[in-house]
Amino acid sequence: MQTMASPDRELEQRFARLDERFARVDERFDEVNRRITEGREETNRRFDRVESDIGDLKKSVAAVQESVASVHAMLTRLSFGFALAVLGAIFTKSF
Helix, strand or coil: CCCCCCHHHHHHHHHHHHHHHHHHHHHHHHHHHHHHHHHHHHHHHHHHHHHHHHHHHHHHHHHHHHHHHHHHHHHHHHHHHHHHHHHHHHHHHHC
């Protein structure tokens, strides 16, 4: 005949199983927390890199704008000089 375990022993076994389950859940939470932390750190690194790239791009755009302004000023002077030369040639030939 099979004897039944004492109620105290049965409760101890149930609590032991619950403790094991809680330990596994805690391990899973720790793993999820680690992954979230790694993801946040990677995202921050990417944002920092993008901000740096944007800063470099702004510097490049400013340099290009300066070059365009310089070329525009030079072309304006050349156009004005060419116009004066043409007018001078027209007036000297017509008189």
